[in-house]
Amino acid sequence: MIDIFDNFYKGKRVLITGHTGFKGSWLSIWLNELGAEVIGVAKDPFSDRDNFVLSRIGKKIKADLRADIRDGEKMKKIFCEYKPDIVFHLAAQPLVRLSYDIPVETYETNVMGTINIMEAIRVTQSVKVAVMITTDKCYENQEQIWGYRENEPMGGYDPYSSSKGCCELAISSWRRSFFNPKDYLQHGKSLASVRAGNVIGGGDWAIDRIIPDCIRAIENELPIDIRSPHSIRPWQHVLEPLSGYMLLAQKMWNAPTEYCEGWNFGPRMESVTPVWDVASKVIKYYGKGGLRDLSDPNALHEAKLLMLDITKAKIKLGWEPRMNIDQCIELVVDWYKKYKTVDSVYELCIDEINKYLSY
8 A cells, every 4th residue: 555656666776865854754764665775864853752763764774874965075975885766855954933043054054955965966877866855935925825836936035945946946057057858868867846835744843833833832731822823834744745756756767858847746725724723723633732822023024825836746747635634634643642652653654654545
């Protein structure tokens, strides 16, 4: 059940940057179950309760490496040693509010880090496919009421969003300059970028994210403080975009010049909902908790409305989200209700992947 890719990943060497992170840990688990040889490159996990730590996925994969993507020479050495077939680049400074505190580091990590990975790909003959993960916040956000399409302008108000817009420009430049599909027979590489919505799921404990904030408050029997109750986001379970990334990589492998471009992976329209509603659903499925509105008119700027148009992924890839917002939140909460008591968090994750694929 867990393999919807027709045995494609079995035996493939897959390098994941940021594998100790929230999305990276889930991707590592799924690929490991599919029989891929996973090489993880990342800094230390955020906390000892992260999904990466509790699932012990680092002990199951081929290589669990600690390195900083800002070190370009180190990246080239790792690529040279492990000779990956496929690369998923997830490593980043991923937080909007933190980017106001560390704007330079945010740019160094997100922009130059991405360029370092592309340069490592460029000098590593084994790499055939690279999927570069950015964010829905890479678009110049006009607070419009319709979703952004892949060909719309890049931008970003805050340093995080702006850095991701810069990433997309760099990826586009490297694709045209060094990985041009017209010259595929010379370089042999296919490079794409992917943009997902607000990704939620078990094992995320990052600061200033709604699900970890909710769970921390509930576990400590405190009210859930909501900073931007009316902000509307495209909420999706972490497994939704990961399934899209993995499907895209498979398509790129089989038809390398047809899919090397930008792609949106977002939820159904009904899942584009306010923060307050999401927190209310967490309380519903957890069975306890309360909300407190702490909105501040003088708070740091964050977009109030952001949506993605996923028509292209539906039509060209045959991908679409499996879950509605209630199924998504229920599955998210299920992990947080069980992680302290189950015998194996790794098996809990496998169960959740199978449940996701049953929808």
